[in-house]
Amino acid sequence: MRRKFQDEPSQPLESREPKAAIPPPPTMHHSNSKRLTPLHGHYLPQLCRPILWYLLIAFLLLTFLHYKQARTSISRTAICLVGGARRFELTGPTILEHVLNVLPEADLFVHSNLDENTFKLALLRSAPRVTEMRIRRPVRFRETEGHMRLLSAGSSPNGIQGLLQYFDLVEGCLNMIAAYETQGNFTYDWILRTRVDGYWTGPLDIKAFKTDSYVVPEGSRYGGLNDRLGIGNRSISAVALSRLSLLPNLALAGFSDLNSESAFHAQLKVFNIPAEELRFPFCILSDRQYKYPPSGDIAPVASIASPGPLSGAKCRPCVPHCKGECIEKLGPEKWLGWTEWRNGSLELCDGSQPWQEGWEEFFDKVADKVTADMRHKVKEMTTEVCWQDMKGLKKNAGRWNGPDPIEICNLGSTSQ
């Protein structure tokens, strides 16, 4: 969308040919004529010149205004960043570089639960545009019989409660956006939803904004659709992000035993929204342990050093345990958490243990310098610095819907 405008100014400047009106300078006959020249030969052009300048400036101004208006009316984008900040010192700098700075005019909406890692969100102080921060105290949802029938606790770390919490974070972001739109009497053209725990290794491709489908990452489908990133126009996104309020529709349509991915798939299906899968250069940095080797519904855990794109697979910093032919032998085409492995794009960790000893050094080697520096900065962050940054973020944010920065920083310092 944005690209169109970069080639846009369709009336070329030359077409006005302002210079054509200026006659060639008269030839000088001898040195005495020097002082007189302005009064003689240049008399007419000198009168014309200011007028031409005015015309040129007016033209440029109009072009600029037209460009600006077209740009804002067609490509207003909201970014939803949801989830816990558990490893945000590692993922945050990559989200800044590869997502937020790629769309510097997009409005950022953040929805996260308050915990001892929330202070890490202070990194967003340097985001180009923070529209609203919502940091809520954890709530517990009542799990109804309807939920039990419809959803399956299966592989979700916190069962059905975990699913409901996640759905609510996502939908809450849509509600923030809608409230902001109502207040400003406008609507966004696009909503991009992504996760706080996404570790990006390359820039978000603007081509992923498609007018005729909802775009999600390829792979990690678990019997449905990858729900770790989504891009779509305003009306499609309204459906895709209404993860909690549309559950009754899924039950009515006869679905049951859904995990997060299959519920997401069902949701788009019920509303006849075509999904399109593209590969994206990010993975979900996770502390969870998974049996090794991956198979069936046991998730593969990729090394962040994999060439990728990992398209939202789970990952962690590890010296790869298995790659190339080794992966082929594991029969990746049968994994529910299938992710593209051919051409060496995937390198696996043994995810059955905690992050390996010395992961920090490995991380610093793999990550770019800014990200590695940030890891050190957050590790050594004092409550004072946290407080400064968090206050800065609060000041930058259009709306702040969360506890006082002091509380957030104190909560962080007691855990370290």
Ligand SMILES: *[C@@H]1O[C@H](CO)[C@@H](O)[C@H](O)[C@H]1NC(C)=O
């Ligand atoms: C909102 O915008 C619409 C169309 O752009 C306009 O007709 C309407 O008067 C506006 N409402 C307010 C309250 O500004």
Ligand SMILES: *[C@@H]1O[C@H](CO)[C@@H](O)[C@H](O)[C@H]1NC(C)=O
């Ligand atoms: C969004 O995309 C869908 C599917 O292409 C289309 O039907 C709908 O009109 C679009 N909505 C807007 C607001 O552009």
Ligand SMILES: *[C@@H]1O[C@H](CO)[C@@H](O)[C@H](O)[C@H]1NC(C)=O
């Ligand atoms: C593997 O690489 C080749 C050559 O670059 C490319 O044509 C092919 O699409 C790649 N396959 C996959 C699955 O990425």
